[in-house]
Amino acid sequence: MDTKVISSGVRYSRLPESYVRPESERPRLSEVLDCENVPVIDLGCEDRPSLVRQIGDACEKYGFFQVTNHGVGLEAVGRMMEVAVEFFEMPVEEKLKLYSDDPAKTMRLSTSFNVNKEKVHNWRDYLRLHCYPLEKYVPEWPSNPPQFKEIARTYCMEVRELGFRLQELMSESLGLEKDHIKNVLGEQGQHMAVNFYPPCPQPELTYGLPGHTDPNALTILLQDLQVSGLQVLKDNKWVAVKPHPNAFVINIGDQLQALSNGRYKSVWHRATVNAEKPRMSVASFLCPSDDAIISPPKSLTENGTGAIYRDYTYPEYYKKFWSRNLDEEHCLELFKN
Numbered sequence: 001m002d003t004k005v006i007s008s009g010v011r012y013s014r015l016p017e018s019y020v021r022p023e024s025e026r027p028r029l030s031e032v033l034d035c036e037n038v039p040v041i042d043l044g045c046e047d048r049p050s051l052v053r054q055i056g057d058a059c060e061k062y063g064f065f066q067v068t069n070h071g072v073g074l075e076a077v078g079r080m081m082e083v084a085v086e087f088f089e090m091p092v093e094e095k096l097k098l099y100s101d102d103p104a105k106t107m108r109l110s111t112s113f114n115v116n117k118e119k120v121h122n123w124r125d126y127l128r129l130h131c132y133p134l135e136k137y138v139p140e141w142p143s144n145p146p147q148f149k150e151i152a153r154t155y156c157m158e159v160r161e162l163g164f165r166l167q168e169l170m171s172e173s174l175g176l177e178k179d180h181i182k183n184v185l186g187e188q189g190q191h192m193a194v195n196f197y198p199p200c201p202q203p204e205l206t207y208g209l210p211g212h213t214d215p216n217a218l219t220i221l222l223q224d225l226q227v228s229g230l231q232v233l234k235d236n237k238w239v240a241v242k243p244h245p246n247a248f249v250i251n252i253g254d255q256l257q258a259l260s261n262g263r264y265k266s267v268w269h270r271a272t273v274n275a276e277k278p279r280m281s282v283a284s285f286l287c288p289s290d291d292a293i294i295s296p297p298k299s300l301t302e303n304g305t306g307a308i309y310r311d312y313t314y315p316e317y318y319k320k321f322w323s324r325n326l327d328e329e330h331c332l333e334l335f336k337n
């Protein structure tokens with residue numbers, strides 16, 4: 001069966017040609033290290049100065065970390081994962097009603113990354129939703145499975161609170177007022193990508209998502225506890241991020257790299273696929289409001305380097321991001337002073 005998505009229920013026996021990466025771009029899975037030292041930060045820690053220090057260290061040295069005791073209810077998390085699985089288990093005809101490859105759509109099921117621009121496709125289907133304000137966007141969300149809207153709505157609200165808490169800790173760790181990041185980013189947008197990576201017949205030849213940095217401010221990723229696949233570039237080597245029970249993976253996006261004047265890094269990461277098991281992840285993205293000016297505070301530009309990036313707005317950035325291939329140079333390079 002020839003459909004636009006790969007979650008059609010049909011198992012492929014070999015990888016279609018359009019997914020095969022040239023030799024030099026392949027994931028070389030046997031060389032990936034199991035990262036022993038991804039920081040896992042307990043947000044329940046009552047010693048705030050210590051917590052702020054741990055967050056600052058993780059943001060500076062890794063750009064990514066996991067958090068436990070994060071305040072998002074275990075039930076909300078469990079139900080979100082369940083309904084995500086149910087969504088992708090629906091018949092392909094039902095899913096295809098939501099299909100679009102237009103990145104400007106605020107609700108769509110799509111595949112790969114940017115099918116109209118890219119040369120090689122990625123072994124991923126995804127449901128992408130705008131989530132803030134909820135009253136505006138929930139009505140256009142999928143009405144199947146029937147409980148999807150309610151579950152995703154609760155999940156989005158709780159994750160948003162976690163995002164704000166992290167932004168406060170990050171502000172403090174940069175020596176700023178705790179509301180600084182929130183104030184600069186304005187009324188933040190929120191998007192969700194429900195990623196589904198079906199079993200792939202030849203995982204050595206392709207990606208779920210190739211190396212990329214996230215264009216938004218902060219990403220909160222719920223990853224499958226049973227099936228790993230997320231990898232992060234650390235000291236020029238790809239390392240696997242082992243799923244930690246009841247944890248979220250947090251990563252700095254391009255906007256926080258710009259806002260921190262390069263102190264915190266929006267790291268390269270990728271998702272690889274495997275031959276046996278399907279993998280799910282749910283990524284929540286917090287994004288600057290459209291009218292926010294992304295600009296670092298004076299205290300971070302006074303050390304002689306000045307501002308690394310010119311001031312810009314997120315719509316300007318986002319347009320540039322989607323006009324490129326995912327794995328090209330860091331999009332922020334195009335905004336350097």
Ligand code: OGA
Pocket residue numbers: 193195209214221223229230269270271280281283
């Ligand atoms: C993303 C992403 C990683 C994953 O959606 O931007 O990096 O493990 N996802 O699915």
Ligand code: NI
Pocket residue numbers: 212213214269
């Ligand atoms: Ni990402």
